[in-house]
Structure formats: C-alpha cells, structure tokens
Amino acid sequence: MQKAIYFMPDISGFTNFVNNTEVEHSIHIIAELLEILLDNNTLGLELVEIEGDALFMYVTNIPSYNELMKQVTIMHEAFHKHTQNYDSLRICNCGSCKTTTNLELKFLVHYGDLNFIKVKHITKPYGRDVIKIHRLLKNKITYDEYVLFTNSVFELFENQTHDSWEKTTEDYDLISLVYFYKNLGSVKFKIQKLNPLSEEHIDKPILTIEKTFNANIETIYSYITELKHRHLWDKEVKRIEYDASKVNRIGTEHNCILNLGSLKFETITEPSSDSLTYGEKTKEMKFTRDFSYLIKLNKIDANNTKVVLNIYITFSTIGTFMKNNILKLVTKMWNKKLDDLHEISKKENSIINSHNE
Known part of the structure; x- marks a missing residue:
C-alpha cells in the first residue's frame, strides 16, 4: 500500500460580515492568500482540493522532518508577509480589509495510506486517513497558530523531533486520536511592513x-x-x-x-x-x-x-x-x-x- 504525507494549511480569523463589499473582499483576500501558499510549495505537494479557507494536499515522496518543518516555515512567513503588506497598501476600510492582519494560519499533517476513489473523471484520495486529518481541523488547541502532527507523523520522525511538542488525545465519534502540536509563535509581528506608496504632493493642485x-x-x-x-x-x-x-x-x-x-x-x-x-x-x-x-x-x-x-x-x-x-x-x-x-x-x-x- 502506497503511503503519503497529508498536508493541510488552514486560514482562520475572519469574523462574519454582512455587508456585500466585506463578503466579496474577504473572498478575494482568502483567494490571494491561498495562491501565496501554493506558490510557496517547496515539497511538490499535490493539491487535492480547495476546502473553503484551507488547502488539502499530499505528497508520496516522504520528506524528512527538517524538510517538512521548513515547508511550514516558508508558507507561514509568506502568508504573514502578504497580510502585513496588504494592510500597508490597502485603501479600503471595510471589515474584511481592516482585519486582514488578524488572519491566522495553522497546519495539520498526517501520515497514512493513500487510496483513491474515482467518480466519472474525478479522482481523489479516499479512506479513513483522509477522514482522520479532516476531523482534526476541529480541535481544542488554544494557540492561535500551530502545526499539528498526528501520532503516525510523530512516530515517523520520532528520532528527529525536539522537546517543544505537546501531546494530547481527543475523542471523535467514539474514536480517540492522539496528536502532537507545536506553537508557531507570533511571526506576523516580526515581518517588516512595506512603506505605503502614497503620494505626497508638494506643489499645489492646478x-x-x-x-x-x-x-x-x-x-x-x-x-x-x-x-x-x-x-x-x-x-x-x-x-x-x-x-x-x-x-x-x-x-x-x-x-x-x-x-x-x-x-x-x-x-x-x-x-x-x-x-x-x-x-x-x-x-x-x-x-x-x-x-x-x-x-x-x-x-x-x-x-x-x-x-x-x-x-x-x-x-x-x-x-x-x-x-x-x-x-x-x-x-x-x-x-x-x-x-x-x-x-x-x-x-x-x-x-x-x-x-x-
């Protein structure tokens, strides 16, 4: 049975907006950020599907622990560089645009079997391992931004991981899932914003x-x-x-x-x-x-x-x-x-x- 690393970057932080402009702009902003994540794919991850504010991806060429964490870091920094620069360059004051810097990013990673289901011309990964990583999108982690490894990922890299991981168990539909997680810290506050390209006219208007x-x-x-x-x-x-x-x-x-x-x-x-x-x-x-x-x-x-x-x-x-x-x-x-x-x-x-x- 072929094995794969399942990888899900998930964006959160937008509140519910009512105004049509705010909803439209939130869609555009999320789309841009998902493109940023895809453009910073260094592991050759295959995109399965865009699931709302998340990307469901996998790779069969199993990376090392350091390669996987480097991928997380690259995407995380690119994400916050974009949100910080967006705030510097924005002209819109709608709820979506004003709160773009509040957006957060978390990563879920699972290691398991790779099976496929084909319906007409559409082929996608399928099975209990796909279900498992999706269940973990809803968890009790209190950190705003983190990377989550399922137990199978942690065991895969057991000789490479460090002491900064925390372990917990949660029950999902009578099934207990063990996972490990690591706080990603406040990367957004370390990103230097662009200087706004605003115009300061010295001459009087004509x-x-x-x-x-x-x-x-x-x-x-x-x-x-x-x-x-x-x-x-x-x-x-x-x-x-x-x-x-x-x-x-x-x-x-x-x-x-x-x-x-x-x-x-x-x-x-x-x-x-x-x-x-x-x-x-x-x-x-x-x-x-x-x-x-x-x-x-x-x-x-x-x-x-x-x-x-x-x-x-x-x-x-x-x-x-x-x-x-x-x-x-x-x-x-x-x-x-x-x-x-x-x-x-x-x-x-x-x-x-x-x-x-």
Missing part, C-alpha cells in the same frame, strides 16, 4: 473642485474605489480592464478604454487622519507628462459629505501652450463626473435609509 454630497461617506467611497462601479459615474470610460479577483489597493493598475484609445492608471492615496482619500495617476494623458487626482471625503454627518477634488498636472511643452483650454475641458469633465457620482450615491443612501426605517 485645479480644485469642492462639492457637498447628500450621501454617506462610506457609500461615496465605495463607488469611487470599486472599479466595477466606475462606469456608473464616469461616462467618459467605455469599460475598465482590471483584475476583478483582486481588491483595489495602492499600486493597482487598470486600463480605461475610451472612445478614442485608452489610458492606464495606477491607484494612489495620500496620508490623512481626517478624511478618506482616493486617487489615480497616469503618464499617458495627452499633452501632459504627469496627471493625477485625489478625491478627499470629509464626513459632515451621517448623510452629508464634503467632497474635494484636487487635480495635479505637469504639462508637456505643447500642452503648456494649450493649458487654459485643457483646464476648461478637465473642469467640465470632472464637474459632470462628480455630479453623476453624487446622484448615484444619493440614491443608494436613500435606499439604505428606507431599509433602516
């Missing part, structure tokens, strides 16, 4: 437009930052090409398809303690060397928000001679965009308020 919106600040911010909503208020754009599986953050690029040509933009922001700020920059705007804008939202009350648009332009040589005409055009275009943004956010606000009454 154009500023201020408006008051009769809408909640979070509603407006969602319409601005969610690229899937852009077409609702920016009628200059026919469509936007972007990675819908990723959450928009500092450094995210997207391509705006216009009636004539296209423009590639990059997401930016600016440090602020009293406002929600979102912006974009491009070097592809005609007659300019650099074009960027920042929209700052300041809360007046629950249903009113001050909106300040700042536009920064470095003109090309030809653009300098056309500066006044360009600014008139840009002012007209952005007044229309902001008016449309006001209308859709105001309608959304009315719907939310009516549901809350």
